[in-house]
Amino acid sequence: MTRLIDVENLTLRFSTDEGMITAVDNVSFSLEAGEVMGLVGESGSGKSVTAKSLMKLNASNASYSDETKITLHLDDGPVNVMDLKTSKDMKVVRGGAISMIFQEPMASFAPAITIGDQMVEQLQIHTDMNSKQAREVSIEMLDRVGISDAAQRFKQYAFELSGGMRQRAMIAMALSTKPKLLIADEPTTALDVTIQAQVIDLMKDLVKEFGMGIIFITHDLGVIAQTADKVAVMYLGxxxxxGAVRDVIRNPAHPYTRGLLAALPQLDDLEKPLVPIPGDIPSPLERPPGCVFNTRCEEKVGDICSAKVPDFTNVTENHRAACHIYTQGSDK
Amino acid sequence: MSDDVLISARDLSVHYPLAKGGLFGPKPVVKAVEGVNLDIAKGSFFGLVGESGSGKTTLGRACLKAAPITRGTVRYTDGDVDYSLTEIDNTQLKDYRTRSQLIFQDPYAALSPRMTVRDIIAEPLEVMGLTNGREETDERVREIAAKCRLNLEHLRRFPHAFSGGQRQRISIARALVSRPRFVVADESVAALDVSIQADVLNLLRDIQQEMGLTFLFISHDLSVVAHVCDHVAVMYLGxxxxTAPTKDLFKAPRHPYTKALLSAIPSLDPDDPNKAQKLEGEIPSPTNPPPGCKFQTRCPFAVDKCRVDEPKLEHSSTDHVVACHRWQELME
Structure with a gap:
């Protein structure tokens, strides 16, 4: 496997009227080509902001810390995303090496331009195809993602397609530039389960075929279990x-992950009581000191939880958790 | 659970005329709900599931006389009270409004930002004139707020100060303050995070048992329905x-659509890819439903008969009702 992207110490703050908000705090991960990483967390945990940082797509009031380092390993050598300043420089990354699909496909297409024109436009920006070639490639991609009568759909507008079709068209558009990395931000959340199953199958096939890396953002652990190779769980930035998907889902190491799994209604055990995580996710303006989860944690080991930020500890090989349960053990 | 029926729908149909139609000839209609027979037992937690566009919400609203009933009847029977919603007069309707309530999906849109929590919860009492003076109103508000696990000191705050889960508890308190007998909860946990969702589900379940309420719980999420409901009805294209008791339905689904829905839920076990049948295509438009069985266009088991004859609901056991020509064959 070849390394695709390294994210080191990603820290991102937004300056707002109410003060500085830390949206992402010292996040590090890496991804290999052909690997699917699930990024899980509740609303407000910073999943989308983290993913957008890889293309520096966040709003202009965002500031990255000096320690932040994002390295994209392309065929022509590594690119440090933080060094890219102008939008012309960013073209290599945005829509070039990295494509993104969003949750709400209706909001992601321009309503007054046909699907086809939008697909052709981006191909002409990112590749040296002429419009005829771009048209052929686009129709072929639409066909590939299971849109019947692709040549006809190519001429239609987003509102003429159903939700599932729109999401397929979005995937076709994102993949037509042959990106190295695809960021899928809640791509199935707005879809019905039967359509969600179709889209998940499609994405699995496409990973095999194109061999790209995928960062799959979702709050649905079931979707993660079915799609991802490894999982990163986020809470409050x-x-x-x-860890590997099997390890994390079968032996969750962090109390938050355990809480998420206990709160999830599962079909194979209808008698299982649903155990909510007590309290609410704190406002990012009032991030608790120490471990960010300490205000809701039921497995606190002592004062250290609200005093010191826990470091990552290896629970097993390839499975790490940031919790004082594990640091305490090694002190003794 | 008593066997008394609280809400009983017979041949219930709700059609909406489309504004756009031919200049001559009849206007096309959307058959949102068509020929539904449904009995909701007193004190039950009745689940209604289906994909978007299946008519769940319209059916729920018709039971509240909040959607125009085109054909058929809905009957509400509770002790001495017996209303037929199609023939109800204004005095009775006023009484029915105190007896039936609706909890909405989006806790951010359902609460007025300009009213304090106390005023929001008190409004139904004031509008319906259920109390004699402010003191009694305040007492009722505090009583229900405590039941919904709201902090009584927060009653003077405005909704913006609350998180999604707390807001949903405010919505629930508002719906229950008039002491209704029948509550329709329309996707009431769909907008919440998993960890909070479990808390609201447990609350609904507790309150339902404590106050002896009858719930119609509308959801697209089968695993949620499986956990809280005792009886489930599955809708497709109106x-x-x-319909069956929850355990029966999930253990032995009879209709191919129910089976497909169940198998489309992503399993939490990464090594258990859903091998069961996957549905192709999407739900047809309700303006132009297919002839015969409405599910025939996507059903892998459809035969000629299904394309001509619409199946009637028949009993597969005392409580288990299914509308499929081939359910018996398919069991083998």
């Missing part, structure tokens, strides 16, 4: 647990 | 296709 911090990664709390990372 | 028709009921299957």
């Amino acid at each position: 911090r990664l709390v647990e990372q | 028709r009921l296709v299957e």
Whole structure:
């Protein structure tokens, strides 16, 4: 496997009228080509902001810390995303090496331009195809993602397609430039389960075929279990647990991950009581000191939880959690 | 659970005329709900599931006389009270409004930002004139707020100060303050994070048992329905296709659509890819439903008969009802 992207110490703050908000706090991960990483967390945990940082797509009031380092390993050598300043420089990354699909496909297409014109436009920006070639490639991609009568759909507008079709068209558009990395931000959340199953199958096939890396953002652990190779769990801007999907779902190491799993209604055990995580996710303006989860944690080991930020500890090989449960053990 | 029926729908149909139509000839209609027969037992937690566009919300609203009933009846029977919603007069309707309530999906849109929590919860009492003076109103508000686990000191705050889960508890308190007998909860946990969702589900379940309420719980999420409901009805394109006690339905689904829905839920076990049948295509438009069984266009088991005859609901056991020509064959 070849390394695709390294994210080191990503810290991102937004300056707002109410003060500085830390949206992402010291997040590090890496991804190989052909690997699918699930990024899980509740709303407000910083999943989308983290993913957008890889293309520096965040709003203009965002500032990255000096320690932040994002290295993209392309065929022509590594690119440090933080060094890219102008939007012309960013073209290599945005829509070039990295494509993104969003949650709401209706909002992602321009309503007054046909699907086809939008697909052709981006191909002409990122490749040296002429419009005829771009048209052929686009129709072929639409066909590839299971849109029947692709040549006809090519001429239609987003509102003429159903939700599932729109999301397929979005995927076709994102993949037509042959990106190295695809960021999928809640791509199935707005879809019905039967359509969600179709889209998940499609994405699995496409990873095999194109061999790209995918960062799959979702709050649905079931979707993660079915799609991802590895998982990173986020809470209030911090990664709390990372590991192979089987390890994390079968032996969750962080109390937050355990809480998420206990709160999830599962079909194979209808008698299982649903255990909510007590309290609410704190406002990012009032991030608790120490471990960010300490205000809701039921497995606190002592004062250290609200005093010191826990470091990542290896629970097993390739499975790490940031929790004082594990640092305490090694002190003794 | 008593066997008394609280809400009983017979041949219930809700059609909406489309504004746009031919200049001559009849206007096209959307058959949102068509020929539904449904009994909701007193004190039950009745689930209604289906994909978007299946008519769940319209059916729920018709039971509240909040959607125009085109054909058929809905009957509400509770002790001495017996209303037929199609023939109800204004005095009775006023009484029915105190007896039936609706909890909405989006806790951010459902609460007025300009009213304090106390005023929001008190409004139904004031509008319906259920109390004699402010003191009694305040007492009722505090009583229900405590039941919904709201902090009584927060009653003077405005909704913006609350998180999604707390807001949903405010919505629930508002719906229950008039001491209704029948509550329709329309996707009431869909907008919440998993960890909070579990808390609201547990609250609904507790309150339902404590106050002896009857719930119609509308959801697209089968695993949520499986956990809280005791009886489930599955809708497709305006028709009921299957109803059964929850355990029966999830253990032995009879209708191919129910089976497909269940198998489309992503499993939490990464090594358990859903091998069961996957549905192709999407739900047809309700303006132009297919002839015969409405599910035939996507059903892998459809035969000629299905394309001509619309199946009627028949009993597969005492409580288990299914509308499919081939359910018996398919069991083998």
